[in-house]
Amino acid sequence: MNDADLPALRILADYQFGAGAGEDLFPEDESLRIQRSSSGRPRQVLAANGRLVSLGLDGRFTLGIEGGRRLVESLDFPAYRVEVGDESEPYVRDGKNVFNKFVDTVDGDVRGGDEVVVVHERGDVLAVGRAELDADAMVDFETGMAVRVRDAAGPSGD
16 A cells, blocks of 8 residues: 555654554554544555554544554564563453553553553453553552453463
8 A cells, every 4th residue: 555644644654653663563564444533534555464553633543452552573572662571461362451550560660651562471462542640650569451452362272
């Protein structure tokens, strides 16, 4: 696909997720589909495997599961990740929110409102969503919500 919006979307991804994220999310050699609003503004970017991102009215991306997987593959650990263990894995896979007491590791640069990928300690992508707290608070607090899950990977293939 040769869409005029893709270069601008790559720049936005680099700004939001770090240098190189735009090319990793939206490779030039892949056929991507852009869904648009009635005014023609890009709303979602879709790949054959599913939704990569949605573009909010605030100009920021919200991740789909496939977009989260691509970020995990391309960005150094623990960038934009919240890691959980076995105890909460089935709940998060099912779309339940992540609570502070179940957070094992988190990218120290995460701030409340950031888009994050929830991963299992094995590295499996479980969900994507919005961080509700800064990284320090996720680790320090025993109660409260760490990540509001927006999209979940679903049952494990194990």
